[in-house]
Amino acid sequence: MAQLKFSRQRQALIEELAGRRDHPTAEMLYTKLKGTMPHLSLGTVYRNLSTLAQDGEILRIHTGTTDRFDAVTREHDHFCCEQCGRFLDLEKDIGGHLNAQAEALCGVRVAHHSLVFYGTCCQCQTNR
Amino acid sequence: MAQLKFSRQRQALIEELAGRRDHPTAEMLYTKLKGTMPHLSLGTVYRNLSTLAQDGEILRIHTGTTDRFDAVTREHDHFCCEQCGRFLDLEKDIGGHLNAQAEALCGVRVAHHSLVFYGTCCQCQTNR
DNA sequence: GTGGGTGCAAATACTTTGCAACCGA
DNA sequence: TCGGTTGCAAAGTATTTGCACCCAC
Numbered sequence: 001m002a003q004l005k006f007s008r009q010r011q012a013l014i015e016e017l018a019g020r021r022d023h024p025t026a027e028m029l030y031t032k033l034k035g036t037m038p039h040l041s042l043g044t045v046y047r048n049l050s051t052l053a054q055d056g057e058i059l060r061i062h063t064g065t066t067d068r069f070d071a072v073t074r075e076h077d078h079f080c081c082e083q084c085g086r087f088l089d090l091e092k093d094i095g096g097h098l099n100a101q102a103e104a105l106c107g108v109r110v111a112h113h114s115l116v117f118y119g120t121c122c123q124c125q126t127n128r
Numbered sequence: 129m130a131q132l133k134f135s136r137q138r139q140a141l142i143e144e145l146a147g148r149r150d151h152p153t154a155e156m157l158y159t160k161l162k163g164t165m166p167h168l169s170l171g172t173v174y175r176n177l178s179t180l181a182q183d184g185e186i187l188r189i190h191t192g193t194t195d196r197f198d199a200v201t202r203e204h205d206h207f208c209c210e211q212c213g214r215f216l217d218l219e220k221d222i223g224g225h226l227n228a229q230a231e232a233l234c235g236v237r238v239a240h241h242s243l244v245f246y247g248t249c250c251q252c253q254t255n256r
Numbered sequence: 257g258t259g260g261g262t263g264c265a266a267a268t269a270c271t272t273t274g275c276a277a278c279c280g281a
Numbered sequence: 282t283c284g285g286t287t288g289c290a291a292a293g294t295a296t297t298t299g300c301a302c303c304c305a306c
Contacts, residue, residue, distance in 0.1 A: 005260050005305055026296080041263045046296060048261090062192030066295065117243065133280060133285050154271080169288045174271060176286090194270065 010048045023068040023087040079117045138176045151196040151215040209249035
């Protein structure tokens, strides 16, 4: 992979993502940044998010529907509400446990930041 | 949701899935069954897999790329090799742990069978 | 000037859906 | 017969990619 060159778009993306805790989708970031950068394109957003995620600068979280992104790369997991889509942080206190098991079973180390727990959040449970 | 009626296609799908341990994709099941049911369509496969998963008869596993399906609904987790796509079962001995944390944090119960751990399997690690 | 980055649009990958014909109860 | 199911094709959603132009170095 070649050397990264500075770009206004990537910089804005990094700063925007770092400033929020709601694990936005590519579309959400695009819509927000489009306000100040009218010519920004969705392809550019995806391109940069993919690059940054590959370089480990940010997290890309697969959810089954739309991927979410997270500037917090400290090891932690996530909870996704299957009803309302709310996406929350979970602290990680079970990493060692998981890795021990995965390693014993198939000789791997589990990638950090890779867990999403699905369920129904308290709000949605109340509304049922 | 209306009452399910018997169908050859759904029956074949259930049996095929029950007979394998490789967590096939919809496409893989379609290709296999197409051999004995030439008129089978991919839409039917997806339709039935979605129904069965909703009814809890089978598991639908989101992987970030193509969804995988599993006839084993006993509570367990999965490991996905990000390099070769190998998809393995992990036994579950941490369910209580996870649920306790999730419940304390956001008042939810985590859905069963929902975890996929990403990493690099031993084969792929050797080849690097 | 050169090579990486961008905008735009088209393409891709996966999955769902509308509809008329079909089939199980 | 009635209503769920199918096959087929078209649509939908999320993401990637080709290409000509642009800009950081």
